[in-house]
Amino acid sequence: MSNVSRLVEALKRQLKARGITYAALGQEIGLSEPSIKRMFAARNFTLERLEQVLAVLDMDFAELAQASADTPQLISQLTYAQEKEIISDTKLLVVAVLALNQVPIEEVVANYKISAAEATACLLRLDKIGFLMLKPNNKVKLLVSRTFSWLPNGPIQAFFREEAYGDYFDSRFDGHHEVQRLVSVMLSQQSTRALLERLKQVADEFSLQHQDDARLPWEQRRAVTIMLAARPWIPKAFRALQR
DSSP states (O other), rough: OOHHHHHHHHHHHHHHHTTTTTHHHHHTOOOOOOHHHHHHHHOOHHHHHHHHHHHHTTHHHHHHHHHTSOOOOSSSOOHHHHHHHHHHHHHHHHHHHHHHHTTHHHHHHHSSOOHHHHHHHHHHHHHHTTSSEEEEEEEEEEEETTTOOOTTSHHHHHHHHHHHHITTTTSSSSSOOOOOOOOOOOOOHHHHHHHHHHHHHHHHHHHHHHHTTSHHHOGGGOOOOOOOOHHHHOOOHHHHOOO
């Protein structure tokens, strides 16, 4: 985890400890709640903004630095072998993904064909892998960072990619809470780079929203999957006609 990430994570912990929401922080420093969320997601603070946030927290920079030093070292990716182990057992994969989504183990047992003993066994394996820390009463502390991602072209991404082809896209995307847009354009290299950065920011904001909603009861949340992709590409039928 970078020094900047540690500082931002420390800020968020201090806000949570004081019961200060993003909306309340925004009111204090003159920003909207969405602007506050973007600022934290992008980890983009001017010195003036940082001073304003610290003033709301009644902290100075030295205290923030000390708080950030206490941040545990979190992993941003697993190894290939670790992912291979997780993907080898469907129940282990389910428990891992639900743990990543901060779903209590009681809800896992209540909503999936996984017994309490099986769930505990999965948590113990994930603890051994280093994905999480299993605490008393099957409480879980994730050991992955907020920027955690599965390995590009790794075992788990390959699994979800295969599932996406056959299942995710088997939809008209015209139902409630569904949307699909296919946009094919021609851009300069500069515009393409800007587009990719924006897509990364959208993914960060999506992850941040998940963190905000994680404390809500199970029945108030639903699984939502977004798939962001952009690359130089034209359909095979078009390429076949190119000179």
